[in-house]
Amino acid sequence: MSAAPLLEVRNLTTHFHTQDGVVKAVDGVSYNVNRGETIAIVGESGCGKTVSALSILRLIQEPPGKIISGEILFDGLDLLKISKEDMRKTRGAKISMVFQEPLTSLNPVLTIGRQITETLEQHRQMSRSAAQEEAIHLLNLVGIPQPEQRIKDYPHHFSGGMRQRAMIAIAISCQPKLIIADEPTTVVDVTIQAQLLELIRSITRELGTALILITHNLGIVARYAHRVYVMYAGRIVEHGPALEVYHRPAHPYTVGLLASVPRLDEPRKVRLVPIEGQPPDLISPPAGCAFRPRCAHIGELCQPNLPVMFEVSSGHYTTCWMAQKETKPWTKK
Amino acid sequence: MDKEIILEVKNLTKYFPVTSGLIRQRKVAEVKAVDGLSFSIKKGEMLGLVGESGCGKSTVGKCILQLHRPTAGEVLFEGKDLCRLSDRELQPLRQKLQLIFQDPYDSLDPRFTASDIIGEPLRIRGLHRGPDYRKRITELLDIVGLSPYMADRYPHEFSGGQRQRLGIARALSLQPSFIVCDEPISALDVSIQAQIINLLDDLGEEFGIAYLFISHDLAVVRHISDRVAVMYLGKLMELADRDGLYASPLHPYTQALLSAVPIPDPAVEAERPIIVLKGEVPSPLNPPSGCVFYPRCPKSFESCPKVPPQLKETSIGHSVACLLYPTSWPKP
Numbered sequence: 147m148s149a150a151p152l153l154e155v156r157n158l159t160t161h162f163h164t165q166d167g168v169v170k171a172v173d174g175v176s177y178n179v180n181r182g183e184t185i186a187i188v189g190e191s192g193c194g195k196t197v198s199a200l201s202i203l204r205l206i207q208e209p210p211g212k213i214i215s216g217e218i219l220f221d222g223l224d225l226l227k228i229s230k231e232d233m234r235k236t237r238g239a240k241i242s243m244v245f246q247e248p249l250t251s252l253n254p255v256l257t258i259g260r261q262i263t264e265t266l267e268q269h270r271q272m273s274r275s276a277a278q279e280e281a282i283h284l285l286n287l288v289g290i291p292q293p294e295q296r297i298k299d300y301p302h303h304f305s306g307g308m309r310q311r312a313m314i315a316i317a318i319s320c321q322p323k324l325i326i327a328d329e330p331t332t333v334v335d336v337t338i339q340a341q342l343l344e345l346i347r348s349i350t351r352e353l354g355t356a357l358i359l360i361t362h363n364l365g366i367v368a369r370y371a372h373r374v375y376v377m378y379a380g381r382i383v384e385h386g387p388a389l390e391v392y393h394r395p396a397h398p399y400t401v402g403l404l405a406s407v408p409r410l411d412e413p414r415k416v417r418l419v420p421i422e423g424q425p426p427d428l429i430s431p432p433a434g435c436a437f438r439p440r441c442a443h444i445g446e447l448c449q450p451n452l453p454v455m456f457e458v459s460s461g462h463y464t465t466c467w468m469a470q471k472e473t474k475p476w477t478k479k
Numbered sequence: 480m481d482k483e484i485i486l487e488v489k490n491l492t493k494y495f496p497v498t499s500g501l502i503r504q505r506k507v508a509e510v511k512a513v514d515g516l517s518f519s520i521k522k523g524e525m526l527g528l529v530g531e532s533g534c535g536k537s538t539v540g541k542c543i544l545q546l547h548r549p550t551a552g553e554v555l556f557e558g559k560d561l562c563r564l565s566d567r568e569l570q571p572l573r574q575k576l577q578l579i580f581q582d583p584y585d586s587l588d589p590r591f592t593a594s595d596i597i598g599e600p601l602r603i604r605g606l607h608r609g610p611d612y613r614k615r616i617t618e619l620l621d622i623v624g625l626s627p628y629m630a631d632r633y634p635h636e637f638s639g640g641q642r643q644r645l646g647i648a649r650a651l652s653l654q655p656s657f658i659v660c661d662e663p664i665s666a667l668d669v670s671i672q673a674q675i676i677n678l679l680d681d682l683g684e685e686f687g688i689a690y691l692f693i694s695h696d697l698a699v700v701r702h703i704s705d706r707v708a709v710m711y712l713g714k715l716m717e718l719a720d721r722d723g724l725y726a727s728p729l730h731p732y733t734q735a736l737l738s739a740v741p742i743p744d745p746a747v748e749a750e751r752p753i754i755v756l757k758g759e760v761p762s763p764l765n766p767p768s769g770c771v772f773y774p775r776c777p778k779s780f781e782s783c784p785k786v787p788p789q790l791k792e793t794s795i796g797h798s799v800a801c802l803l804y805p806t807s808w809p810k811p
Binding site: 369 | 531532638640641668669670671672673674676677680695697698699701702721722725735736737738739740741742743744745746747748753755756759760
């Protein structure tokens, strides 16, 4: 267990320069992923979770975006320092990505088969015919019926769920060490979501692939992730083993998120408890703790500057001043 | 005991023609978007309508409001069949029937200020003229939890949750008795969703508004609805009061839907087996014979492809369209 993590992101800062000012989309984010592990990055739209993942693959368009600082150590190699050519060899081969919208991320004028064989020919130096065969095998693996015929289809012939299966086939084609899945099931229905996520889980288990699951759905995180990172306004506010974070949340934002969603397994609540207010504007976020304007548990320990990551229990960290108290203000029952 | 029924839908059917040809359009097929739906909504009640995308749930909402004219069936509101009324005859009834849209970004005119948006229905009806107009706007903003000083802002100055509040204020402006909410929270962030759900809940109670709450989020529907209808491929699969449906879902589709919703608790999820349905929703152009769900159903048997099941009451207030269940139940 003490082996070095597969991926280590240190102090990543990615900004976007817009007409209105600098958007601090990712502001000093650190996380790590161990081999074969599934971590989840949760947060609401605009919290920087997608940008942090795109930064790993150096897919941030520049301008307007720019990775200002940080290190991304993948297998000991800093991805921010290697050449463009080396990065291209890493992308798709060692780290691959499953995007949110399969319709816009698949090429509409290439057949599904070609989009899979392209990767195989590029990264695994396969011949056309060998790649063709492998593509059929991959489509079969991700559960597409009659892969010999479907390989000639274009993305618009596929339904949303099948397109996402094809994306997964592309992502696993080179047996990467890490897959980044960015909201992989947000645009599909709940029964298809279950199919796809169970598929991703069985594949990553079988291949020993590590997975970064980016989502806003707390239920998905609970089912599939080993560890969770909660992001708010471009920063990680809490992280730890999934069970710890869900059962003993240590940041008022996590507490609020968990309280605001209705659960099917519990008696129906008379009233939901929302988090009041809106997420902050990332051009001029509040100084110090960004959650302060919405926080229901501001107390005597709160200080104007942001607390450093503070360990509440083994492997469970938070950036809340009040979490340093022996009894947390939100654990009254 | 029984509250009065405010809206009754009988055998509602909507087929959309599929045409071919450039100049002379010929009808080549039909999409059976809604196929023989019947249900009723009581005063002040919230009926949840759940189903996957493309199952026809939004079409049901639009057919009730006569934004789509149904192919067949009746929509009874205040003793009148809305389907038989002309557009002119519908006009006075429309103010009592309102709609809240899914996308708070597309459903507000970007060139209107908040007060223009909320006040448009009032202006069209010629209500609250003069100084009274501004007062009513302020009142509506207050009801949905916005500040009066926001009245002169444009939609882009509002956040998603605030825009949805504007959409709600607009729907409320004519004091409707029935509102169709078409996925009103699915475009919003988790922390904001609860705000809007609570608001809709409060308004229903305060003004006695009946809702048809269309959603694909089963946990939210359970939270907010009094009764729940489950749709699949244009047909009603199950209809029951909330607690009955969630405690003992009868239809295999409902069971699979409920099991596919992950619960935000890793300890629960580690133990919970889920029903993963095979395949995908078939095309409504060419729906399966018999029970439309049978190709994906884990419990289908030889009769399923042959006999289309009818929606039958299996216990008080709990109806299901599935051949697994007896067609009649002993009345007490």
